[in-house]
Amino acid sequence: MKRTLVSLLSLLALFTITSCQKEATGDGSQFRATMETATDGKTVLSGTALNWVEGDQVAIYGTAGRGLYAATPQTPATVATLDNVSGETSDGPFRAFYPASLTTDGVNITLPAAQTYVENSINEFPMYAESTTNQLAFKNLCGVLKLHLTKANTNITSITVKANAEICGNFTVSYVNDAPQLSYVQGGSNTVTMTCTTAQAIDNGRDFYIYLPATFDSLKSIELNTADGLYCIKTVKSNVCINVQRSTVTEIEFGESDMNFVEPLPQGALPGLFSVSATQQVRFSQGNMQYQASTDTWRFANNQYTAMREGNNNISATYNGWIDLFGWGTGNNPTFSSTSSGSYTTFVDWGVNAISNGGGASNLWRTLSSNEWNYLFNIRANASSKYGSGKVNGIGGEIILPDEFEIPQGMTFTPGQNNWQNVYSLSEWSLMENAGAVFLPASARRNGATIDRNGYCCYWSSSPSNNGYYNAYRLYCVSHTVYTTFGDYRHYGMSVRLVQNFN
Numbered sequence: 001m002k003r004t005l006v007s008l009l010s011l012l013a014l015f016t017i018t019s020c021q022k023e024a025t026g027d028g029s030q031f032r033a034t035m036e037t038a039t040d041g042k043t044v045l046s047g048t049a050l051n052w053v054e055g056d057q058v059a060i061y062g063t064a065g066r067g068l069y070a071a072t073p074q075t076p077a078t079v080a081t082l083d084n085v086s087g088e089t090s091d092g093p094f095r096a097f098y099p100a101s102l103t104t105d106g107v108n109i110t111l112p113a114a115q116t117y118v119e120n121s122i123n124e125f126p127m128y129a130e131s132t133t134n135q136l137a138f139k140n141l142c143g144v145l146k147l148h149l150t151k152a153n154t155n156i157t158s159i160t161v162k163a164n165a166e167i168c169g170n171f172t173v174s175y176v177n178d179a180p181q182l183s184y185v186q187g188g189s190n191t192v193t194m195t196c197t198t199a200q201a202i203d204n205g206r207d208f209y210i211y212l213p214a215t216f217d218s219l220k221s222i223e224l225n226t227a228d229g230l231y232c233i234k235t236v237k238s239n240v241c242i243n244v245q246r247s248t249v250t251e252i253e254f255g256e257s258d259m260n261f262v263e264p265l266p267q268g269a270l271p272g273l274f275s276v277s278a279t280q281q282v283r284f285s286q287g288n289m290q291y292q293a294s295t296d297t298w299r300f301a302n303n304q305y306t307a308m309r310e311g312n313n314n315i316s317a318t319y320n321g322w323i324d325l326f327g328w329g330t331g332n333n334p335t336f337s338s339t340s341s342g343s344y345t346t347f348v349d350w351g352v353n354a355i356s357n358g359g360g361a362s363n364l365w366r367t368l369s370s371n372e373w374n375y376l377f378n379i380r381a382n383a384s385s386k387y388g389s390g391k392v393n394g395i396g397g398e399i400i401l402p403d404e405f406e407i408p409q410g411m412t413f414t415p416g417q418n419n420w421q422n423v424y425s426l427s428e429w430s431l432m433e434n435a436g437a438v439f440l441p442a443s444a445r446r447n448g449a450t451i452d453r454n455g456y457c458c459y460w461s462s463s464p465s466n467n468g469y470y471n472a473y474r475l476y477c478v479s480h481t482v483y484t485t486f487g488d489y490r491h492y493g494m495s496v497r498l499v500q501n502f503n
Contacts (some may be wrong), residue, residue: 001005029089029134030084031060031069033095033439035127036139036247040279047340052080060096060136061106062089068100082136095353096129096136107180109141113168113189115210117196128173128180139180140247141173142211147222148253149206154261155199155227159208163190164218164427171213179246182213189277199227209336220430222252230261235408235434266500268300268358270434272402273502276372281403284438285358285365289350289496291334291375294320299356300498304433305392307443312493325446325493326350328460328472333412339448341470347462351498358498364497370463370473374484376400388415389479390422392429395441397455398477402436413437419479440477446493458494 002481032238033052056071060082067089069082096105101124102109109126116123123145129136145161161167162213169188173180194210219242222234233255236242244250265271269283276282287301293316294360301307301324312325316448318333329347330336336343351365377387377400386401399413399422408431414421424432429439445453457477465471465487472490476483 001072003200005010028093029067029084031094031136033058033071033080033082033096033129033135033136035078035446036137051077053077056080056098057085057100058082058096058098059100059103059106060089060094061093062094064088064090066106079439083094092128092132092134094131094134094136096131096137096138098127099124102126108170108172108185108206110170111142111168111188111213113192114437115192115194117200117208119192119200120209122211125211130175141180141182142213143246143250143255145210145212145219146209146249146251147208149202149208149224149259150204150253150255151259152203152256154197154203154259155201156224157199157227158193158207158225158334159210160191160193160223160225161210161212162220162223163215164220166190167212167215167216168192181246184213191218212244214246215242219246219426221434224254224259224261225390226261232259232261234258235431238357253363266359266364269354269500270304270433270436272438273404274376274400274438274499275403276368276376276499280372281502282368283502284500288356289321289326289498290324291324291326292320293317293335297356297365298338298350298353300358302357303383303396304439305397305429305441307395307441307495308399309444309451309454312444312446313449315446315449315493321464324495325444325451326496327493328490329462337446337448340492341490344470344472345436347464347472349462350496351363355498365500366447367460367462367496368499370461372483373459373473373475377482377484383430385415387424387482388413389417389420389477390424390439391420392424392439392441393426396420396479397439397441398482399432400438400440402438406434408432408435417478417480417482440475440495440497442477447491458488458492459497460494 038130052071058069060069061068061373064128067087068085070085071080071082097103108448124172126141127138129138166184166188170185171182172185200206210468219236224232264282268286270286273281285300287304287306290299290301290466292416308324311321315323315337326334327336328344331348331352332348349367352363354360354362378385384416390399411431440457444451445458459475463473467487470489471487474488474494476486
C-alpha cells in the first residue's frame with residue numbers, strides 16, 4: 001500500500017493510497033472512513049484529496065479487540081466503506097490505524113527506521129481515527145519532508161535523515177485540539193533511511209518524499225548516497241530552523257552546486273585531514289580506544305566526547321565492562337596493570353587489533369609518534385591557530401582543527417588555552433565535527449587500579465622517551481597549556497586515540 005502524490009496544479013499535490021491485493025471479506029461490522037483534508041497555504045497539504053484504493057488494510061480496535069478491515073472506495077474516493085476481513089471489534093469507542101501494520105496493540109504505534117522509495121509516492125503514510133460510532137475520520141500522524149534533487153550524472157540509492165530527537169520507534173497517540181499528537185516511548189533512534197530498490201537518476205530533477213513525526217527545530221542532517229559509492233552530507237546550519245509539522249509538506253531543494261559528493265569515510269573515521277609530517281596526513285578515529293576483556297573486543301567510543309574514567313579501576317582479564325586507560329604499548333595485553341614501568345619494554349600498537357566499529361580488520365589504525373603529535377600542534381601551517389581548549393556536552397578537552405577548515409555559519413572558535421574557552425552544545429558540536437574538527441576529551445590517569453588526574457588530557461604516543469628507560473612520550477593537555485614532548489612512566493594507564501593514514 002502507498003499514498004501516491006499526483007500533481008494537480010503547480011503548487012498543489014494529490015495524495016492517494018494505492019492498493020494491496022484485496023483479501024476475501026468476512027462477516028462483521030462495516031465502517032465508513034473519510035480522510036483529512038486541508039485548507040490553503042503552500043506547505044500544508046493544500047487542495048489535496050486523500051483517496052482510498054481498493055483493498056487498503058485498516059486495523060480497528062473496539063471493546064472486543066482487534067479487527068482487520070479492507071477498504072472499498074466510494075465517490076468521492078476520499079470516502080470508503082471498510083468491510084471486516086478478520087477479527088472482531090464489537091462496540092465502540094473505536095481506535096483505527098492505517099496501515100494495519102502500524103500497531104499490534106491499539107495503543108502504541110511503530111514508525112519504521114526504513115522507508116522505501118516509490119516514484120511520486122509515500123509508502124503507507126500513517127493515519128489515525130477515533131470515534132464512538134462507525135463513522136471514522138482519519139487524520140495524518142506525520143508530516144512530509146520533500147527533497148527535490150538535481151545533479152547531472154548522479155543516481156541516488158538511499159537518503160538518510162538525522163534529527164536531534166527520535167523520529168522512528170514506538171510512539172503513543174493522543175488527541176490535542178482535535179488533532180492527533182505523537183509522544184515518543186522507546187525503541188527508536190534519530191535516524192530514518194529511505195532506500196531505492198533501483199538507483200534513481202536525478203539528472204533532470206527528482207522528488208523524494210520521507211514521512212516524519214513533527215520535528216520542530218530538530219532536523220540535523222541529510223545524507224545522500226549514490227550508486228557509484230559516493231556520498232554527500234548536508235548539515236542544517238545552526239541559525240536555520242527546518243520544521244516538519246503534522247500534515248504538512250516541508251520542501252528542500254538541492255541543485256547542481258549544492259551537492260558535493262565524495263568517497264565514503266572508512267568505518268570509524270572522522271572527515272577532517274590533519275598533517276602530522278611534511279608528507280603525511282591522517283584522519284582521527286571517531287572516539288577513544290575501548291576494550292572489553294570478557295569478550296576480547298576492541299571498539300572506538302561512539303562519540304568524541306566520551307571518556308569513561310569509572311570502570312578503569314576494575315581492570316582485569318575477566319572484567320565484563322569497558323576500559324579506556326591503557327599502559328604504554330599494551331596493544332597485545334590491554335589489561336596488564338603492573339605498577340613497574342620496567343615491565344613495559346616493548347611497544348605493541350593498539351591499532352594491530354581488529355576494531356569492531358573501525359573496519360573489523362587488523363592493522364587499519366595506528367598511534368601517532370611523539371614527533372607527529374608535535375608536528376600537528378606546533379609545525380604544520382598555521383598550527384597555533386588550529387587548536388584550543390574547550391568543552392563539548394559539558395566535557396572539557398582539547399579541540400584540534402583540520403588543515404583546511406571552514407567555520408560553520410553561526411559558530412566561533414578561539415585558539416589557545418584559556419580555561420576551556422570554546423563551549424559547544426551537542427547540536428553545535430555536530431556542525432564543528434562535520435566540518436572536520438576533532439575533540440580529545442579530558443579523562444584521567446590510572447596507576448595500577450587507582451584513578452587520578454581527573455580532567456586531564458593524557459594521550460599516549462608510540463615513542464619511548466629519551467628521559468629514561470622507564471618513560472615514554474605522551475600528549476598532555478590541560479586548560480592552560482599543551483605539552484607534546486613530555487615523558488611519563490610507562491605503567492600509567494592513559495587514553496589512546498588512533499589515526500588512519502590518508503596518503
